[in-house]
Amino acid sequence: MAAMDVMEKPGVPELLSAVHRLTAQRAGEPVCGTRGHSPGHTCLVPPAGVGLPDLQEAVGSRFGEPRGLVAGGSVDPAASARSGLPLLTPFGGRVVEMRAWAYGDRWIGCGTARAADGDVRPVVLVAAREDPAAGMPEPASWVERIVAVTGWDTPRVRTVDWAAVEARLGTALPGDYKRLVEIFGGEGAFDGFLRLQVPDAPSAGSDIVRHTEWLGEWARTRGGGLWEPYPVYPAPGGVLQWAGTEQADQVYWLTDGPDPDRWPVLAQEDVPDSWRRFDGSTGEFVHRLLTDPGHPFSTARHFDVHWYQSYGTPS
Incomplete structure (x- = not known):
């Protein structure tokens, strides 16, 4: 049996x-x-x-x-x-x-x-649980601010062969993104909402290399109408997805220019013609999503204290 x-x-x-x-938000002090x-x-x-x-x-x-x-x-x-x-x-x-x-x-x-x-x-x-960022001096970098606001355990640092990852993708990747992957590890989500795509994830949909290859092949064989007016990477200046949300929104880089640290972020809701552009770094996008109620995909409207929910390390 x-x-x-x-x-x-x-x-x-x-x-x-x-x-x-x-664990409901603003539920009052537990007794x-x-x-x-x-x-x-x-x-x-x-x-x-x-x-x-x-x-x-x-x-x-x-x-x-x-x-x-x-x-x-x-x-x-x-x-x-x-x-x-x-x-x-x-x-x-x-x-x-x-x-x-x-x-x-x-x-x-x-x-x-x-x-x-x-x-x-x-x-x-x-x-x-106290706000881990309360009373702390503001860190210098956007990634350090994300670590502070989530209270993440920074000694858990993952080693990634970025040369191999970038060679397979055919492009360098933003430094903020690589540091986030190293610090936060494998699959997981910020505030249980924003989920990074990472190298060597167990599922193809969460693996940045395999998912990028799949999207590129889809656009090549079936057309890129879902992403108009942008082409899909590896087309020159195409969109390359690096995150998604629990509500099926997708977050991309617009690979426009040789310096990935200067690529803007494009986010698309799960409806046609809903692109939103963010002219800032990957780390700034994530930090503002967590802390700025005015961010179009903000979790700060729902949570006063933030966290990272790990789904385990890659196999």
């Missing part, structure tokens, strides 16, 4: 629904009903008979890859308020395992803690 999918196990959908309610626990978080009751791996898989299916906070009772020495430390506060030194997910102005935690009777039990909680 096939193993039961974790989402089909009794109590799991209800648990995730409770997590979603607690815990557990005796002796201070405000600032809410503990949830894990479903009976559902183990920690299944709980973490269920939360991860909705909120992406977690950050490790505690393993085998040892707290990550780099743990801080920016990386999920508020999830440990309710349990003192009794946490055995804990993984953290950022979502807007909330932390989501799933792990185990030692109870007063000595038993190690699963715990799931949602805690307040």
